Amino acid sequence: MDNTIEAHGLVRRFGDTTALDGVDLAARTGSVLAVLGPNGAGKTTAVRILATLLKPDEGRALVGGYDVVAQAQQVRQLIALTGQYAAVDESLTGIENLLLIGRLLGQSRAGARGRAAELLARFSLADAGGRAVKTYSGGMRRRLDLAASLVGRPRVLYLDEPTTGLDPRARSELWEVVRALTSDGVTVLLTTQYMEEADQLADDVVVIDRGRVVAVGTPGQLKAQVGRQVLTVSPVSAADVPVVARVVTDLSGAAPEVTPEAVSAQVSDPRLPQAVLQRLTEARVAVAELSLRKPSLDEVFFALTGHHAVDEATEPDDDRSAA
Amino acid sequence: MTTMTTITHPASPPATALQDRVGPLDAARHILTLAWRSLVQIRHNPMELGDLSLQPLMFVALFAYVFGGAIAGSPKAFLQFGLAGIICQNALFLTMNTGVAVNTDITKGVFDRFRSLPIARSAPLAGRIVADVVRQLWSMAILLAVGTLLGFRFHTNPVSVLGAVVLLVVVAGAFSWLPVLVAMLVDEPEKVMMLGFVVVFPLTFASSAFVPVSTMPGWMQAWAAVNPATLLVDAVRGLLVGGEVAAPALGALAWAAAIGAVCAPLALRAFRRRS
Numbered sequence: 001m002d003n004t005i006e007a008h009g010l011v012r013r014f015g016d017t018t019a020l021d022g023v024d025l026a027a028r029t030g031s032v033l034a035v036l037g038p039n040g041a042g043k044t045t046a047v048r049i050l051a052t053l054l055k056p057d058e059g060r061a062l063v064g065g066y067d068v069v070a071q072a073q074q075v076r077q078l079i080a081l082t083g084q085y086a087a088v089d090e091s092l093t094g095i096e097n098l099l100l101i102g103r104l105l106g107q108s109r110a111g112a113r114g115r116a117a118e119l120l121a122r123f124s125l126a127d128a129g130g131r132a133v134k135t136y137s138g139g140m141r142r143r144l145d146l147a148a149s150l151v152g153r154p155r156v157l158y159l160d161e162p163t164t165g166l167d168p169r170a171r172s173e174l175w176e177v178v179r180a181l182t183s184d185g186v187t188v189l190l191t192t193q194y195m196e197e198a199d200q201l202a203d204d205v206v207v208i209d210r211g212r213v214v215a216v217g218t219p220g221q222l223k224a225q226v227g228r229q230v231l232t233v234s235p236v237s238a239a240d241v242p243v244v245a246r247v248v249t250d251l252s253g254a255a256p257e258v259t260p261e262a263v264s265a266q267v268s269d270p271r272l273p274q275a276v277l278q279r280l281t282e283a284r285v286a287v288a289e290l291s292l293r294k295p296s297l298d299e300v301f302f303a304l305t306g307h308h309a310v311d312e313a314t315e316p317d318d319d320r321s322a323a
Numbered sequence: 324m325t326t327m328t329t330i331t332h333p334a335s336p337p338a339t340a341l342q343d344r345v346g347p348l349d350a351a352r353h354i355l356t357l358a359w360r361s362l363v364q365i366r367h368n369p370m371e372l373g374d375l376s377l378q379p380l381m382f383v384a385l386f387a388y389v390f391g392g393a394i395a396g397s398p399k400a401f402l403q404f405g406l407a408g409i410i411c412q413n414a415l416f417l418t419m420n421t422g423v424a425v426n427t428d429i430t431k432g433v434f435d436r437f438r439s440l441p442i443a444r445s446a447p448l449a450g451r452i453v454a455d456v457v458r459q460l461w462s463m464a465i466l467l468a469v470g471t472l473l474g475f476r477f478h479t480n481p482v483s484v485l486g487a488v489v490l491l492v493v494v495a496g497a498f499s500w501l502p503v504l505v506a507m508l509v510d511e512p513e514k515v516m517m518l519g520f521v522v523v524f525p526l527t528f529a530s531s532a533f534v535p536v537s538t539m540p541g542w543m544q545a546w547a548a549v550n551p552a553t554l555l556v557d558a559v560r561g562l563l564v565g566g567e568v569a570a571p572a573l574g575a576l577a578w579a580a581a582i583g584a585v586c587a588p589l590a591l592r593a594f595r596r597r598s
Contacts, residue, residue: 051439066341074341076441087432091364103356104442106349132367148436 004029004156004187005050009059012045019045021211022059027187027204032178034202035191036301042211043191044084047160050189051081063156080149084161086141087148090134094125094144097133101151112151119147139170146177157181159190163197175201195298209305223294230293231273234262236286247279267292342441350443357437357450361424362457374420375458379413379466386533387473394534399474406470407487407560408532411552413462414495415523421455422502422515429597430510452496459492478564487562490572494555497579500586507593532556551578 005027012020020042027033035043048054050061052072060067066074088097095116102112120129123143133141142162149157159178163171178188178201192198198205199219207215207222215222233244244263248256251272256265267273273292280287295303345353365371383402386409391401428434428447437447467475477484501522506515529543530536530552536544547553555578557571 048435051435053435053438071343073343073345073441076439077341079439081436081439083432083435085432087436089360089364089433090427090431091367092360093367096360096363100356100360101436101440104353104437104440104446106352134367152440 002028005033005061005063005189007046007050007059007061010046010049010056010061011058012042012049012054012056018211020049020056023208023211023213025050025061025189025206025213027189029187030182030185031203032182032188032190032201034198034205035189035208036193036195036198036205037191037208038193038305038307040210041208043208044160045211046208047081047158047189047191051079051158052076053081078155079158080152080154080156081158082146082149082160082162084164086138086145088133088141088144091132093132094120094129094136097144097148098151101148105152107151115151119150123147139166142166142170142174146174150181154186156187156189159188161191161193163192163194171197195296195301199296207301207304214304215300222300223296225300228266228268228295230264230295230299231267231276232262232264232289232291232293233276233280233287234289235280236288240285243283243285244280247276247283251275251279262289345441345443350446353442353446354449354453357446358453358457361451361454364424371420374417375462376465378416379409379462380469382409382413383466383469383473390533402470402473402475403564404535404560405533406466406475407563408527408530408556409470410463410466410491411556411559412523412527412532413466414459414491415498415527415552416519417455417459417462418495418499419502419516419519419523420458421451421499422506422518423512424451425503426506426509426512426515429506429594430512455496455499456492459495460488463488463491476564479562483562483568486568487559490555490558490562490575494551494575494579497583500583500590504586504590504593507590507597526550526552527556530556531560551575551582554578 003026005025007023007025010020010023010025011018023042023046025033025035025046035046037043045054049056050063050068052068052075055069060069062068063075064078066078068075089100092100095113098116098119099112102115103109107115116129117126120126123146125140125144125147128136128140133144136144146162163174166174175197178190182188188201190197190201202219205215205217205219205222206213215225217225231248233248235241235244238261241258241260241263245256245258248263248265252265252267252269254265256263273290277287277290365375383406386405387398387402391398391405395401395404428437434447438444443449502515502518505518506512509515529539530547530550532552536547536553539547551574554571554574557566558568558575560566561568561571
């Protein structure tokens with residue numbers, strides 16, 4: 001089977017709002033599919049449908065070849081879900097949380113204990129395992145939540161904004177876990193608002209906005225699709241910025257983006273950087289930095305949807321970050 | 324968490340074929356596991372341990388020794404009358420914990436995790452019910468034991484006492500749909516507790532639970548007569564120390580059925596909307 005996850009034309013309405021408006025998704029076995037979009041784009045709704053928590057109004061989705069509506073029970077034997085908030089029982093200890101899941105999945109008492117101990121050790125929670133989860137830090141809860149998802153060795157893992165609110169270190173640690181899982185053949189679908197996350201982790205990216213797919217491809221393809229390269233020039237002296245801007249405007253034929261320190265412009269002619277450098281040398285402007293890069297996924301997102309993926313209001317809050 | 328990267332996750336597909344349904348034995352096991360989970364929580368939650376054990380103990384002692392003399396002439400005489408009322412009030416109060424727990428599970432996402440597991444669909448709710456029955460039995464046992472210690476005496480037979488226990492469990496079970504409904508509508512567990520104060524307190528105090536209804540002003544007597552708490556208390560009292568049982572018991576069951584019939588579908592509808 002090529003695609004572990006396949007969805008066609010998913011539609012889901014809540015009252016008057018259409019959360020999903022005909023979404024197609026496909027994740028190859030053992031790959032990471034990133035579903036990228038701003039708050040309210042429909043990411044969580046899509047995950048909830050694929051996790052059998054919600055029925056689509058229209059369309060169809062298969063996970064491991066099983067229909068998420070008609071064969072939900074089989075699908076549930078393949079999947080695990082880690083949501084945006086750590087879904088662990090705060091009144092239980094870390095061990096008890098993992099034992100609970102193991103026992104519900106039909107593991108023997110000894111088997112569940114063994115698996116719990118193994119996972120706690122791997123997520124650096126062995127010392128805290130006997131403590132009630134309400135004494136855990138936000139980062140510890142998220143780790144326990146992920147551990148709980150792995151108790152049953154799922155073939156498919158859904159991560160709904162797994163790193164929202166995590167500090168950079170905890171974030172890169174989670175990325176390592178995801179990479180290790182996919183190298184073992186697990187298919188991962190992750191939703192994110194972070195371009196960097198999709199860029200780092202995903203084999204394929206689906207960009208959704210207001211319930212519709214606006215772009216599909218590898219991170220590289222997406223960047224290439226929108227992406228003329230961006231030239232940025234910073235003179236040594238900020239006083240030279242207007243000169244640089246004039247030169248870049250002359251040569252590129254378009255108005256560049258000017259900041260107090262640098263001038264940026266999209267490049268269509270590959271000879272432009274060299275020409276700019278030559279003119280600046282003639283003008284005796286010392287250049288501190290000249291760079292040519294592909295646009296970031298954030299810029300890609302902006303180009304595709306007309307707005308940025310993360311606005312100030314949805315920046316991660318600190319109280320959930322790792323200790 | 325430097326060891327996180329060493330995680331292994333064997334890629335072999337599951338050895339057994341995937342099952343398309345949950346067998347009854349597995350379902351029973353899921354229910355018991357989830358009931359275990361609800362009961363183990365108590366160990367880490369001193370507040371709840373207090374609700375379940377200390378509060379009934381205090382209520383019996385305080386009511387008997389503070390109001391007992393004034394209401395009935397002596398603590399012993401009061402217990403003979405009032406223990407049934409204390410038990411009923413306690414049983415209704417405990418249903419608030421059900422609402423709090425349901426709200427916590429939903430708002431924290433724990434419920435979603437259960438629903439994404441290959442377990443019986445009814446297990447989360449049924450497990451909760453089993454655990455709640457155990458809680459109810461536990462605190463009734465404490466109330467009856469402490470009451471007996473302080474001078475309460477049964478004047479009926481064990482079958483009647485068992486009948487009282489069953490009636491209490493059934494009525495409290497149906498009544499718990501009200502806090503569960505509220506739990507579906509509010510965003511914080513604490514708000515469910517408010518219901519205890521605005522509903523259970525007036526309901527149980529303006530009833531025959533602690534004083535004879537005949538001592539109340541007329542308008543309150545009118546309410547107390549049809550108050551479901553009065554009906555429940557009268558039936559339980561009848562089953563513990565003698566008196567009329569059938570009429571108040573049927574009345575209490577009718578109220579319980581009505582509350583359940585209204586609140587349960589509303590709660591389930593609210594739940595579906597929420598998810």
